[in-house]
Amino acid sequence: MNKKEKQNRIKELLEKSLLPKEIKNLVKKNLNTYKEDILDSMLESLARESVAMDKLAADLMRFDIESQKRWNDLEIEQLKTADDFVENALKELTS
Numbered sequence: 001m002n003k004k005e006k007q008n009r010i011k012e013l014l015e016k017s018l019l020p021k022e023i024k025n026l027v028k029k030n031l032n033t034y035k036e037d038i039l040d041s042m043l044e045s046l047a048r049e050s051v052a053m054d055k056l057a058a059d060l061m062r063f064d065i066e067s068q069k070r071w072n073d074l075e076i077e078q079l080k081t082a083d084d085f086v087e088n089a090l091k092e093l094t095s
Contacts, residue, residue: 007031007032010027011031014046
């Protein structure tokens with residue numbers, strides 16, 4: 001990857017980054033002045049952050065889906081319990 005490609009990739013990763021806006025702007029403003037080893041370091045750090053955030057997003061999505069399923073299962077169980085209670089109460093009243 002040449003220097004220009006690294007700079008472009010850093011810009012892309014900065015868009016998704018959780019870094020404060022001021023720091024993002026400062027990095028973008030000075031991107032042409034950084035030496036290649038600094039670009040490599042930034043690229044590696046931003047890529048790691050991106051991977052970690054993608055993993056976190058997937059974990060949160062999975063948690064949300066599992067939580068919703070548990071709530072749905074609980075709702076069904078509560079409805080069944082209520083139906084059983086009403087049915088038993090009616091049997092007692094009619095016997």
